[in-house]
């Protein structure tokens with residue numbers, strides 16, 4: 001069984017995000033980029049499926065500009081067997097990405113597809129769900145446990161009220177939540193070996209997908225600066241302020 | 250000319266940065282204040298398992314075979330978080346490299362996999378003595394062949410990692426009749442060998458988690474084949490291998506200074522005095538501009554020396570220039586960074602005073618700045634005379 005795992009290049013989570021002066025977008029100039037942390041969890045899960053003998057091959061795929069190959073190399077260094085880069089300089093929306101991934105699924109026929117539940121840049125949380133709709137594959141989103149049992153999979157999902165356990169018919173699409181696993185570090189010898197693993201580049205045209213813009217980005221602004229708080233003298237004053245000023249109770 | 254890093258070098262740098270941030274940074278202050286030997290050793294082990302202890306060692310000996318540029322990049326990233334860890338890593342890599350370049354096949358098989366895999370917590374480099382610091386050729390430790398054994402006698406001073414190193418590269422005089430610096434040979438001695446003892450740990454200004462001890466040899470008997478490299482050629486080995494180590498120490502200094510300046514830069518955007526953030530004061534802006542410019546120049550010198558080394562070119566002058574410049578400018582940058590924090594820079598709750606203490610030794614060990622200038626000028630004059 002093949003596992004397909006998706007990898008997105010995003011701003012490193014440690015970087016303080018800046019907005020461009022003209023408010024057109026986030027400033028990516030000279031900014032450190034990294035693999036989306038939820039994708040790291042996805043890659044780790046895929047590798048564990050291979051290590052446990054459940055999967056035979058792990059394929060990492062990324063959609064975006066040429067620089068995405070850096071994140072694909074990271075996935076290869078972590079243990080993926082080969083990589084597919086779908087090169088596009090366009091502003092991609094989730095639906096375009098899902099359509100491209102659906103084509104890759106058609107070609108590769110994986111038993112399990114693992115995505116991050118969201119990317120920390122745009123926080124859309126929809127590519128996995130869209131991919132499920134496009135392919136007709138069952139979905140287990142916000143997974144904190146994925147257990148493949150032959151022709152079915154048991155996924156434990158993190159939902160608002162706690163944990164939900166669902167059973168899915170294979171093949172499946174899963175999206176990762178934070179507690180699914182703790183990603184490993186790529187060892188340096190594996191980083192050196194990663195350059196010899198295959199990385200295939202495809203274009204949206206080759207996959208027969210035309211990139212369409214469904215939304216238009218109007219402006220990007222920095223969050224309002226948090227104002228300094230005040231000190232209250234007593235609990236009574238606090239309750240009074242919560243009731244009458246903040247009007248939250 | 251292309252000054253960009255290869256994809257592997259970038260990935261190694263990123264990995265080192267990530268490891269440093271997650272595993273080392275949270276522990277660095279504690280290691281400095283109260284120490285925690287087991288946590289320190291656990292991190293060394295993790296670093297070895299990830300391939301950081303044999304960056305420039307061939308894969309057949311379980312090394313990473315990533316080259317000197319990757320070594321420099323990795324040391325800088327590790328040093329940003331914990332200088333004590335970085336120096337252990339630098340010296341251990343250097344010990345591995347000496348073994349790889351001059352040892353016999355059997356010695357390589359015996360020791361390199363243990364150093365690279367973390368079976369040995371560290372390697373030790375025993376050159377300095379109480380009367381042989383900048384002038385190591387003046388060493389008194391002796392090795393005399395008695396039947397099938399070498400008998401070592403003497404004392405080595407300031408040996409990094411002596412308490413937990415698995416193997417020691419030891420220099421000793423093997424022929425007293427030869428001219429100074431000629432009759433010295435190099436030996437491999439295992440931890441726990443009878444006749445070798447580790448003196449008490451020195452109390453230090455910085456890099457406290459890394460232990461520094463005297464190593465004493467009293468009728469220490471080692472097998473004849475513990476000799477590494479050619480008899481009486483040991484001093485040349487020391488001189489050659491220290492050049493590589495200097496790239497490590499320069500890179501380490503750079504890492505500490507970048508951590509200090511990055512901390513201070515962020516601080517100037519938050520701290521307000523006279524009704525504005527202090528980053529608005531031009532006097533401070535210029536301090537920052539100068540420090541970052543000098544650190545960038547240091548980085549380029551280090552990269553150039555490392556690149557020469559990994560391409561097999563002569564690099565000793567360049568390594569000395571890089572170590573001299575990087576360690577001096579890093580010392581200044583740490584003091585500049587501390588100044589930018591004002592009184593808070595002097596307080597232990599902030600990392601600046603630790604950076605300033607940790608960086609201080611970088612212009613002293615593996616050849617002081619004065620000795621680097623001796624080496625550089627000697628090379629320069631040799632070129633024209």
Ligand SMILES: Cc1cc2nc3c(=O)[nH]c(=O)nc-3n(C[C@H](O)[C@H](O)[C@H](O)COP(=O)(O)OP(=O)(O)OC[C@H]3O[C@@H](n4cnc5c(N)ncnc54)[C@H](O)[C@@H]3O)c2cc1C
Pocket residue numbers: 340373374375376377379381382383384406407408409410453461610613614615616617618619620623
């Ligand atoms: C924390 C720590 C860890 C160390 N780890 C190791 C280790 O693992 N292995 C090891 O072998 N050694 C180690 N050392 C030793 C270190 O390399 C020496 O301290 C260093 O080489 C300087 O020698 P010294 O201390 O004897 O100073 P000295 O040689 O006595 O120098 C005193 C001063 O005189 C200057 N000077 C000396 N000669 C000249 C000259 N010709 N021209 C101009 N100025 C000169 C020096 O620059 C210095 O300023 C370590 C030292 C420390 C403090």
